Every structure is written in C-alpha cells, then in structure tokens.
Amino acid sequence: MTTEPASRRESPEAVAAWLKVLADPRRLRIFDLLMQGVQCNCEIGDALEMAPNLISHHLGVLRRAGLVEVERDPTDARWVYYSVNREALEELNELFGSFFDPQRIRPRQPNCGPHAASAG
Secondary structure (H helix, E strand, O other): OOOOOHHHHOOHHHHHHHHHHHOOHHHHHHHHHHOOOOEEHHHHHHHHOOOHHHHHHHHHHHHHOOOEEEEEOOOOOOOEEEEEOHHHHHHHHHHHHHHOOHHHOOOOOOOOOOOOOOOO
16 A cells, blocks of 8 residues: 555545454454554453454454564464554554545535526
C-alpha cells in the first residue's frame, strides 16, 4: 500500500480495506495488546482468554495485512513472537488522519434545489 499515490491511498476503498482488517473486536483486542509490546501466542491467549487456534487465525489476518510482524526465537524456533509493524502503523495513522480530517468537510455548494445558482 505504501507505493500507491496519496490520492489512491486515501480512497474510500483503501480506508475500507484497513477497517475490514481491524473491524473484528477480537482482532482489535490482539492489536491493542501488541501495542503494549512484543507478545507470544500463549501470552496473548492468557491476556485475552482466547483459544490458540483463534489467536493464530486473527494474527494471520493481521500479518497478511502487514500490521503485525513475526519473529522466531533464535535459540528455540518453536517460540514465535508478534509485534506491531511500525511502518504500517504510521501509514495507517496517516491514512486515517487524512481521511477522517475534519478540515476535509466543505460548506455546501448547491447544484440543485431552491438555492442552486441560476443558469443564465
């Protein structure tokens, strides 16, 4: 998503794609927990009282969206640690900040109805 022109990144479709990823409350809870720091699957499960397969599913969605990074333990590869992708988070903040910016709201310029500018 970062290679797209600004106008394309700020499109309703781009915003909707990010919102779709974050719309699930469980996924949002996982992301919120990762905002507190690096976590392993069992730490996430303990904190959120979720089954490991459900956590893995939601982490997979977040990873495919690029919001979460994965790192295996260097001494025991069975342990996997999850963290927030800071670049993606910055992009998300930029996108949401610009799309939901109140400065984008413009006064009404009537093109129809009783207050439309008269032609002629």
